[in-house]
Amino acid sequence: MREYTTNGIDRRTMLKLTGGVGIAGLAGCSGSSGDEAYNIGMVDAQTGSLSAFGERNQRGKDLALSAVNEVGIGGSELQVTVEDSGSENQGGISAAQKLVNQDGVPFLIGAVGSGVSLAIYESVVEGTDVVQLSQNSTGLGLTDFPELLRMSPPGSTQATALADIIAEDGYDSVALTYVNNNYGQSLAEAFTNAWDGDVAYNNSHDQEQQSYSSVISEMNNASADAWLFITYQAEFSTMVNEIFSSGYEAQLYGADSVSGENVLENTPDGSMEGMKIVVPSAPVEEQNYQDFASTFEEEYGQAPTSWAAYAYDCVINAALAIQAADSFTGAALGEVVRDVSRPEGEQVTSFEAASDILSDGSPSDVDYQGVSGPIDFDENGDPVGFLQVLEVQDHSYQGVDFISS
Incomplete structure (x- = not known):
């Protein structure tokens, strides 16, 4: 017994x-x-x-x-x-x-x-x-x-993948905003450590704000063609709407937590076209x-x-x-x-x-x-992982690549 x-x-x-x-x-x-x-x-x-x-x-x-x-x-x-x-x-x-x-x-x-x-x-x-x-x-x-x-x-594997993808896409300067908590801070730090180019804007934002217009305006003024978002779905939806309504144009990138059906439902068609997002993935095959x-x-x-x-x-x-x-x-x-x-x-x-x-x-x-x-936990309690690169096409997420960590 x-x-x-x-x-x-x-x-x-x-x-x-x-x-x-x-x-x-x-x-x-x-x-x-x-x-x-x-x-x-x-x-x-x-x-x-x-x-x-x-x-x-x-x-x-x-x-x-x-x-x-x-x-x-x-x-x-x-x-x-x-x-x-x-x-x-x-x-x-x-x-x-x-x-x-x-x-x-x-x-x-x-x-x-x-x-x-x-x-x-x-x-x-x-x-x-x-x-x-x-x-x-x-x-x-x-x-x-x-x-x-x-x-x-x-998230260290995500950060490295994002740095590689942005560089491979031909950009050497990035504007970065991240949610002001452990997740956002640690992933933003890992990205900047992995990124060899210029970080033209690097600032946090708080959760559950009614508007992020000041953050978006500052990112636009930084004159970086690539914008990276490390935040959550609700916050990102607000940001996308403000980017779209302001007429700003940039190549958007995101960490896993910005993707989801809620984001698609709450943002206009075409507002994220071509955005690339790195997400943890199951071995779908x-x-x-x-x-x-x-x-x-x-x-x-x-x-x-x-x-x-x-x-x-x-x-x-x-x-x-x-x-x-x-x-x-x-x-x-x-x-x-x-x-x-x-x-x-x-x-x-x-x-x-x-x-x-x-x-x-x-x-x-x-x-x-x-x-x-x-599921092979290492000495730090972390597992082996897979990553998928998603691209927003016609206001839907399409898988375009896989990465094994």
């Missing part, structure tokens, strides 16, 4: 926090009868400026839960309790505190936004045994925290991704993004760690969470196949290949 504990919180403290609810019930643990579920947590952006990413995450999470629970984990199901970050650091901290301190989850998926993920780790997770695996964070700062794992590749995409489209009537694929793989990775671990505790899960997707094991592309191997073998015997690509 598995051992169930609550992440280093003693029983007396837990009873105070929960008004006497049993610890086993809080942990969502399964007894030997297998009639209860393993409960893990997820901090997602269900509201706020990153909610478009959060919606896709939930869909990927739900598909993964279906795949896991069709098979089961030792006769039990997996549950994911989701809390909203509101796309903000403090909201993420509050959500994580609820999941870790009250619900007692030993495994936490979260979050959208690099600053949110870091805030959760430093304020809630660091110093505990809880395993944190971020679904959508690309900020470079996460690399400095090896125990903070992430499914999406670090692989069969397991195509199967995932087909299921996603059947269920939701649209193609998945890479963000949905990352969320899907976070859930599968958590489920495999639960099956492989000696107990449903953060310490035990932390010992195996990297092993179930290492290259040394047998390559498999589904939870069912990986679960079959784990039933008779050890964590090192399986190498789960995710729908988002290989």
Whole structure:
């Protein structure tokens, strides 16, 4: 029978926090009868400026839960309790505190936004045994925290790719604006380090402003023909509308977070024609991704993004760690969470196949290949990654190139 504990919180403290609810019930643990579920947590952006990413995450999470629970984990199901970050650091901290301190989850998926993920780790997770695996964070700062794992590749690869693409397109001067948080600052710094040309404008902007006309005017006055945006969808939509209405002309480039259907819907046709964006990508030619995409489209009537694929793989990775671990505790899960997707094991592309191997073998015997690509966490908790170059053509995104990090 598995051992169930609550992440280093003693029983007396837990009873105070929960008004006497049993610890086993809080942990969502399964007894030997297998009639209860393993409960893990997820901090997602269900509201706020990153909610478009959060919606896709939930869909990927739900598909993964279906795949896991069709098979089961030792006769039990997996549950994911989701809390909203509101796309903000403090909201993420509050959500994580609820999941870790009250619900007692030993495994936490979260979050959208690099600053949110870091805030959760430093304020809630660091110093505990809880395993944190971020679904959508690309900020470079996460690399400095090896125990903070992430499914999406670090932004350093994006920054280098953007610098190369802009140079290859024949530009030697760029105007750069970035959102004033960890994600924007770290990616902007990585770009300027990789860029050999002139940076004619290099300034941050705040989130959720009604207008960015002063930023756009300053970029135009910098006389750079290439403009690079490292920001979020809502902010970028406002900027594009102001560029268009002002009649400014420039070749636009963007990091992953500026792309999305919301941007297309909220900007005029022709306002971004020819823009190039570098985004993390799943290996779309692989069969397991195509199967995932087909299921996603059947269920939701649209193609998945890479963000949905990352969320899907976070859930599968958590489920495999639960099956492989000696107990449903953060310490035990932390010992195996990297092993179930290492290259040394047998390559498999589904939870069912990986679960079959784990039933008779050890964590090192399986190498789960995710729908988002290989999941081989390095010493910094970063995975192998793929990038895709998108170009805006006729007010839609078209893939024009792939890059392997």
